[in-house]
Amino acid sequence: xxxxxxxxxxxxxxxxxxxxxxxxxxxxxxxxxxxxxxxxxxxxxxxxxxxxxxxxxxxxxxxxxxxxxxxxxxxxxxxxxxxxxxxxxxxxxxxxxxxxxxxxxxxxxxxxxxxxxxxxxxxxxxxxxxxxxxxxxxxxxxxxxxxxxxxxxxxxxxxxxxxxxxxxxxxxxxxxxxxxxxxxxxxxxxxxxxxxxxxxxxxxxxxxxxxxxxxxxxxxxxxxxxxxxxxxxxxxxxxxxxxxxxxxxxxxxxxxxxxxxxxxxxxxxxxxxxxxxxxxxxxxxxxxxxxxxxxxxxxxxxxxxxxxxxxxxxxxxxxxxxxxxxxxxxxxxxxxxxxxxxxxxxxxxxxxxxxxxxxxxxxxxxxxxxxxxxxxxxxxxxxxxxxxxxxxxxxxxxxxxxxxxxxxxxxxxxxxxxxxxxxxxxxxxxxxxxxxxxxxxxxxxxxxxxxxxxxxxxxxxxxxxxxxxxxxxxxxxxxxxxxxxxxxxxxxxxxxxxxxxxxxxxxxxxxxx
Amino acid sequence: xxxxxxxxxxxxxxxxxxxxxxxxxxxxxxxxxxxxxxxxxxxxxxxxxxxxxxxxxxxxxxxxxxxxxxxxxxxxxxxxxxxxxxxxxxxxxxxxxxxxxxxxxxxxxxxxxxxxxxxxxxxxxxxxxxxxxxxxxxxxxxxxxxxxxxxxxxxxxxxxxxxxxxxxxxxxxxxxxxxxxxxxxxxxxxxxxxxxxxxxxxxxxxxxxxxxxxxxxxxxxxxxxxxxxxxxxxxxxxxxxxxxxxxxxxxxxxxxxxxxxxxxxxxxxxxxxxxxxxxxxxxxxxxxxxxxxxxxxxxxxxxxxxxxxxxxxxxxxxxxxxxxxxxxxxxxxxxxxxxxxxxxxxxxxxxxxxxxxxxxxxxxxxxxxxxxxxxxxxxxxxxxxxxxxxxxxxxxxxxxxxxxxxxxxxx
Numbered sequence: 001x002x003x004x005x006x007x008x009x010x011x012x013x014x015x016x017x018x019x020x021x022x023x024x025x026x027x028x029x030x031x032x033x034x035x036x037x038x039x040x041x042x043x044x045x046x047x048x049x050x051x052x053x054x055x056x057x058x059x060x061x062x063x064x065x066x067x068x069x070x071x072x073x074x075x076x077x078x079x080x081x082x083x084x085x086x087x088x089x090x091x092x093x094x095x096x097x098x099x100x101x102x103x104x105x106x107x108x109x110x111x112x113x114x115x116x117x118x119x120x121x122x123x124x125x126x127x128x129x130x131x132x133x134x135x136x137x138x139x140x141x142x143x144x145x146x147x148x149x150x151x152x153x154x155x156x157x158x159x160x161x162x163x164x165x166x167x168x169x170x171x172x173x174x175x176x177x178x179x180x181x182x183x184x185x186x187x188x189x190x191x192x193x194x195x196x197x198x199x200x201x202x203x204x205x206x207x208x209x210x211x212x213x214x215x216x217x218x219x220x221x222x223x224x225x226x227x228x229x230x231x232x233x234x235x236x237x238x239x240x241x242x243x244x245x246x247x248x249x250x251x252x253x254x255x256x257x258x259x260x261x262x263x264x265x266x267x268x269x270x271x272x273x274x275x276x277x278x279x280x281x282x283x284x285x286x287x288x289x290x291x292x293x294x295x296x297x298x299x300x301x302x303x304x305x306x307x308x309x310x311x312x313x314x315x316x317x318x319x320x321x322x323x324x325x326x327x328x329x330x331x332x333x334x335x336x337x338x339x340x341x342x343x344x345x346x347x348x349x350x351x352x353x354x355x356x357x358x359x360x361x362x363x364x365x366x367x368x369x370x371x372x373x374x375x376x377x378x379x380x381x382x383x384x385x386x387x388x389x390x391x392x393x394x395x396x397x398x399x400x401x402x403x404x405x406x407x408x409x410x411x412x413x414x415x416x417x418x419x420x421x422x423x424x425x426x427x428x429x430x431x432x433x434x435x436x437x438x439x440x441x442x443x444x445x446x447x448x449x450x451x452x453x454x455x456x457x458x459x460x461x462x463x464x465x466x467x468x469x470x471x472x473x474x475x476x477x478x479x480x481x482x483x484x485x486x487x488x489x490x491x492x493x494x495x496x497x498x499x500x501x502x503x504x505x506x507x508x509x510x511x512x513x
Numbered sequence: 514x515x516x517x518x519x520x521x522x523x524x525x526x527x528x529x530x531x532x533x534x535x536x537x538x539x540x541x542x543x544x545x546x547x548x549x550x551x552x553x554x555x556x557x558x559x560x561x562x563x564x565x566x567x568x569x570x571x572x573x574x575x576x577x578x579x580x581x582x583x584x585x586x587x588x589x590x591x592x593x594x595x596x597x598x599x600x601x602x603x604x605x606x607x608x609x610x611x612x613x614x615x616x617x618x619x620x621x622x623x624x625x626x627x628x629x630x631x632x633x634x635x636x637x638x639x640x641x642x643x644x645x646x647x648x649x650x651x652x653x654x655x656x657x658x659x660x661x662x663x664x665x666x667x668x669x670x671x672x673x674x675x676x677x678x679x680x681x682x683x684x685x686x687x688x689x690x691x692x693x694x695x696x697x698x699x700x701x702x703x704x705x706x707x708x709x710x711x712x713x714x715x716x717x718x719x720x721x722x723x724x725x726x727x728x729x730x731x732x733x734x735x736x737x738x739x740x741x742x743x744x745x746x747x748x749x750x751x752x753x754x755x756x757x758x759x760x761x762x763x764x765x766x767x768x769x770x771x772x773x774x775x776x777x778x779x780x781x782x783x784x785x786x787x788x789x790x791x792x793x794x795x796x797x798x799x800x801x802x803x804x805x806x807x808x809x810x811x812x813x814x815x816x817x818x819x820x821x822x823x824x825x826x827x828x829x830x831x832x833x834x835x836x837x838x839x840x841x842x843x844x845x846x847x848x849x850x851x852x853x854x855x856x857x858x859x860x861x862x863x864x865x866x867x868x869x870x871x872x873x874x875x876x877x878x879x880x881x882x883x884x885x886x887x888x889x890x891x892x893x894x895x896x897x898x899x900x901x902x903x904x905x906x907x908x909x910x911x912x913x914x915x916x917x918x919x920x921x922x923x924x
Contacts, residue, residue, distance in 0.1 A: 337809040357800035359867050369808040371790050378790050383734040
């Protein structure tokens with residue numbers, strides 16, 4: 001008989017009006033890495049909140065057995081006391097405290113008289129950090145560490161609590177490939193040390209690589225648990241279970257119909273805003289044609305976002321030099337409103353922080369960048385505005401009861417559709433989309449791709465920046481590669497493979513010449 | 514339109530579900546926008562309690578008194594609301610009230626200039642003060658808390674210098690009439706001023722007509738509107754309360770000048786905040802500065818004009834206050850900024866910016882005004898008045914937080 005560390009039996013959790021979880025069961029074996037996947041809003045996070053005591057016992061139906069006994073957690077402290085630690089997508093570290101202080105936050109190593117024993121704190125922190133493969137000093141403030149290393153601090157913090165079951169919510173969503181690889185390797189090591197992990201993830205490759213078993217949740221129900229060593233556990237099978245329909249293709253069909261040159265950038269060079277002398281984008285030149293989807297591939301730190309934001313009204317960087325041509329004419333783009341006037345749009349990679357006003361409704365977000373189109377002499381025609389917003393809600397299939405719903409209450413995919421609506425409504429003919437499908441579930445991704453296709457079919461040009469190479473290969477006509485601030489190549493999609501792109505994306509300065 | 518569509522259409526503000534029956538329309542109108550209706554209900558309850566506790570509370574002369582006594586705080590609260598929605602704060606308005614009053618008093622009383630010279634000079638000083646704050650906040654990028662804290666000291670000091678540390682009085686004449694005069698007697702009357710009633714009657718008619726027009730416009734654009742009976746009931750209730758208030762004023766001394774001024778300002782600023790591009794940009798900046806910037810909002814320019822506006826409204830309040838006091842004192846307007854800020858927060862503005870309405874701030878200010886006045890009538894000690902007002906501010910915001918949490922949990 002297999003040894004199960006966790007059994008969640010028939011969990012049902014109801015919110016007023018919504019059944020978030022319905023008869024969900026989850027069994028996790030001791031020492032395995034168990035992946036949970038499902039579309040956004042499928043109920044993964046709710047299930048983990050039930051498990052960790054965020055929703056206390058009594059607010060849900062069903063039983064939880066952990067480590068051989070039934071447990072009834074009243075709060076997150078109860079679950080941590082039993083060795084269940086959850087690491088959320090948004091890291092919960094205090095930026096100005098040191099690594100060691102963060103690791104023992106709320107769990108301080110005390111000495112005589114209840115005062116903090118700093119020697120012990122730092123020594124034990126150093127041990128824990130070594131265990132997670134983090135080569136930093138314990139006294140370093142976490143604000144000086146990258147996201148990948150901060151993630152490791154979180155894990156070290158979990159280890160300090162003698163964790164038995166580690167839950168990671170989208171641990172690699174914000175990490176680059178190197179850091180992701182490191183994190184997955186660490187999970188394997190922890191597994192060897194007997195720590196069980198539950199990992200919520202959208203990245204099917206990653207799941208295939210690391211998980212022993214995968215449970216798929218859809219619409220608040222468990223669909224199936226796959227043994228990843230079995231041949232039937234393919235990515236297509238997982239996608240099918242997640243979306244509940246056959247996705248023949250992950251990318252919608254499109255007949256390329258590339259027209260004349262729309263935008264040309266020449267010799268674009270951008271310096272770091274605060275570190276003088278550091279070149280972030282180095283002499284970049286590229287063209288985008290009407291009716292074309294152009295990809296920009298590059299690793300984290302290659303300067304992709306910096307290139308896009310500096311083009312978009314100099315929203316990033318200083319000492320910017322270079323020329324921009326639209327329809328062959330040189331244009332001057334010094335502010336965001338210049339960019340909008342010239343038909344350039346930029347949808348940011350971080351929609352919550354830079355793209356949306358979360359406390360306003362959908363309607364006001366959609367018109368935010370072109371309020372002039374629904375107003376006369378400085379006064380907004382709110383009826384006209386409402387009409388426009390309703391049109392976009394319908395056309396882009398934004399799932400919300402009305403356009404008066406707050407942007408902050410929408411799921412990631414629907415938020416992204418609001419952002420796209422905003423930029424389409426500016427009548428932009430060059431749309432730069434930075435990670436347009438990050439944190440979005442499979443079904444909504446498909447819809448976003450369809451919207452991109454509709455835009456290029458209407459003769460617009462779309463530039464897609466993405467970390468997911470299959471996505472670029474799936475939707476682009478041409479792909480530029482960016483490495484260390486330089487454009488190292490451009491490939492028509494027919495000639496491009498992931499390996500070839502990766503080669504160009506890692507090309508260093510000398511060989512780039 | 515048919516009866517069937519009539520009942521299914523209603524205000525879409527609360528995320529809508531289908532509507533059956535009148536009670537549910539009423540319930541959802543009350544709970545859907547609990548913060549907005551809650552504040553009105555609280556205001557009504559407070560008025561009711563004081564009117565039961567003291568028989569003179571709702572007397573014509575006392576109502577007139579409340580309007581005169583707190584008008585300048587309400588004027589300040591209008592500007593403050595915009596400042597707070599944009600995510601800033603202005604601590605200097607009390608000092609600016611004093612300085613602008615002092616400038617007017619120096620010109621009119623000491624130099625013997627006509628009243629309008631004093632008014633224009635005060636407005637100009639308010640504009641310059643606002644531009645000064647705007648420069649430091651918008652161009653240099655110093656937090657408004659610091660800039661206006663410095664302003665609080667600087668402009669108080671300049672008030673003392675302007676007045677050579679002594680009070681100036683009296684204004685007399687037209688300047689005195691600004692805050693102490695009434696519009697009445699134009700149409701005569703028998704113990705009740707007909708002119709006042711006519712003005713209020715016209716205002717109610719305009720309100721009903723615009724409400725009807727906007728309802729029709731919404732229907733033309735095929736948006737949901739509230740059920741017809743509810744629409745009518747709302748207008749009838751508002752009209753009844755307003756006309757009752759008008760009758761009280763009319764049977765006292767007529768229509769106070771400051772009430773006209775305040776009414777005009779409220780209408781203008783409600784439109785500016787709810788309907789203008791500038792107003793929309795203010796909410797965008799307060800809601801998410803980065804997103805506003807990346808949507809092409811000229812953040813520096815908007816912030817600059819927010820403070821200029823605050824400066825000008827402070828000078829309007831300064832004129833009204835000095836007129837009401839019939840002179841200028843070096844310590845005038847002390848802690849007005851705190852009353853104005855409290856009015857905004859009681860009225861539902863968010864400390865983090867992005868949320869708040871002019872009407873809310875006005876009701877918030879009136880709640881504080883009615884509380885002070887009522888407690889004075891009842892002979893409550895000043896010390897206890899402060900304690901009670903502090904508690905009201907705290908509980909109003911706590912209620913807000915509680916509501917938000919409940920809404921989150923219901924998701």
